[in-house]
Amino acid sequence: GPDGDRRPVKGPIADLDRIKWRGRKVTIVLDPNIRNNPQVQAARWELTRELRRRGAVVHWWNWPKDAPADINGIDDLIGFWGPETVLERWVECERLAPTSFGEIERIFEVLDEDRFRLSLPAALIDLELDRLKWSGGELHGELIVRCGLPGIRSADGVVAAARLNVSSLTARKSFAKELAERAPSKEIDWPLLLEELAQRTLAHQRSSIEAVWLDDAAIPSEEDLTIELRGFRLLRRHANLIFAPGGASKSYLSLWFAAQIADQGLPVLYLDSEADLETHRLRKSLLFGNQRHRILYHRMTRPLSEEIDGIRRLITDKSIGFVILDSVSCAADGPLEESGTAQRLYQALRRIRCGSLLLAHTQKNADPKDRSAFGSGFWGYLARAVWSLDRLDQESDSFIVKLRLTKTNFLPQGEVRCFRFTFEQDRTIIEPVSPASVPEAAVELPLVERLALALRRGARTPADLAEELDAKVETISRTARRYRDTRFVILDGRKIGLRTYLEQEG
Structure with missing residues (x-):
């Protein structure tokens, strides 16, 4: 305001009118968070639209992949690399800005085995398919469409949400028509976006069967x-x-x-x-x-x-x-x-x-x-x-x-x-x-455990142990032989002893 106070202003600032834009080359250079911040991407797109409406030839400057991670702006990059290096790299990073949403980057993501998303970050558009299930040879799921562009009717950013037969072309066309009525825009090709989401989702569903050669799998430990x-x-x-x-x-x-x-x-x-x-x-x-x-x-x-x-x-x-x-x-x-x-x-x-x-x-x-x-x-x-x-x-x-x-x-x-x-x-x-x-629990222990428990009172013959444990003599002897290297010893006179106790006595 005239007194220096802050006032909310919507739309382009008046200072833009002071510049002759027609035929002027303009390169938009934003901070590195343009790569992963949808709000910043959308702001760049809105600025591009406004400058192009005024007749400018708009370019975008895309950050080089090898830029240091802690760089926060072009001035920091110039200070780190030096102006000569930045100018040398300028041409490879500068591209003519897209003229429609059909040309901007679209990202397809597999969020889960039954959840997929197609997004246009610069347009704040997300189409997400969730809770997908096959039924009768057709893929059905819940489609949620979000759009954050100004002037688009939505409920908390959601333009529409409904069940969709992803396999049906008729169902996809009907849904795209509904989207065009709710979010009319010459720049958004809803049928094309919905078709791309459906085709990429169907392709992934049909090719995503997991299989591993058994011999190539790691052998698990007990832990x-x-x-x-x-x-x-x-x-x-x-x-x-x-x-x-x-x-x-x-x-x-x-x-x-x-x-x-x-x-x-x-x-x-x-x-x-x-x-x-x-x-x-x-x-x-x-x-x-x-x-x-x-x-x-x-x-x-x-x-x-x-x-x-x-x-x-x-x-x-x-x-x-x-x-x-x-x-x-x-x-x-x-x-x-x-x-x-x-x-x-x-x-x-x-x-x-x-x-x-x-x-x-x-x-x-x-x-x-x-x-x-x-x-x-x-x-x-x-x-x-x-x-x-x-x-x-x-x-x-x-x-x-x-x-x-x-x-x-x-x-x-x-x-x-x-x-x-x-x-x-x-x-x-x-x-x-x-x-x-x-x-009540001891009687249900495996025979080897009950045998060890009985032998805590000293070495005994298989016949004595069989009578006490209600087992056959041969079963007692066989169990003792099976665990003779770890738990039992066979003594003279065929007596069986508990290895731990005998070792301690020795």
Whole structure:
């Protein structure tokens, strides 16, 4: 203003009228952030349009790729390289400015396996296809079109958003016509942009099948395959399932597992479809006080198959390394007794590309030996490790839970692990205990573990051990021979001894 105060002004400044533009060569040189800042790119385009309207011959100066990263403007570059070098490089960096949006740079990006974007940064235009799925040989998805140009009708920058049959030319033409009506501009060729997005997306979808020569893949170590949680192991990259009757504290234990996993540098996403945020926050404070863990909580309100797209975005954005689903009964999209229900949930889990722990219910009065996850057998078939959890007593302030490995593809069959819960007034303690010290668990240990436990009292004959352990004499002898280099020794008189104890005595 006349008094030096700032006033909002729209459009070209009046000083531009003082210059004769017709036929004048103009080179627009902006700061290096022109390369990755859409707002700056759009500003250059608007200035180009205005100067060309006035008759100027407009050029753009593009920053050389070898310019130092800490240079903030052309004056800095001149000071760093010297005026002679900058002038020598000037011609190679100067280009005639494009005359329409059809000539400006378009960027096609694969954001995810079902998410693609075509953008024109200089025009602040984005066309994004999301949640893509094949159905009946055709590709369908959600198309969101954004445009930040002045005068374009939009809602928070979104011109239009709707489902689109990407494979249908008729559907693409209809959508482009709608865009032209909502965002009319002689410079924007909506049919061409939509066609380019569709064709590049379809080409990528058809050629993006992943396959690796098996012999070229790295051989994973045990650490690559499993997560060690104070004696209890979960598969790092596959689906783990724990099933238990109601009231067995599986949710409480899974929250404790989540903290142990997070302590190993793997942020955890806890998907809860049964309780609420307040319940889990209270439990965590009782377990760990003010100690912080990277556990991200999400309360599910729909089946996993319907929420999986948003969950996958969350996993990517937050760098999640492991997911806990509590529980499958509420996260399933159909009757638990139907195999298709389990198959759809596991298919959704495979799309998150990280390990998971699923909690499931079982019939409360079922025989523990015959117990399985409630519903179709596919709940257990499709998990790579399945644990049965039992609460061994009903004391309110302290009890032990037993986990028995009932199915595995990678872990030793028949593993048994125990944890003690202790509830105090202002805290809850969960700690592992040796299954050998829990009678109900000791009888379910693998024979080699029970044999080692029996031999702590001294060396004994196979016949004595077979009678105590309810096993065949030959089975006892064969087990001792199999582990003779690591755990047992065969003594004179065919007695079997525990190697650790005998070595200590010697």
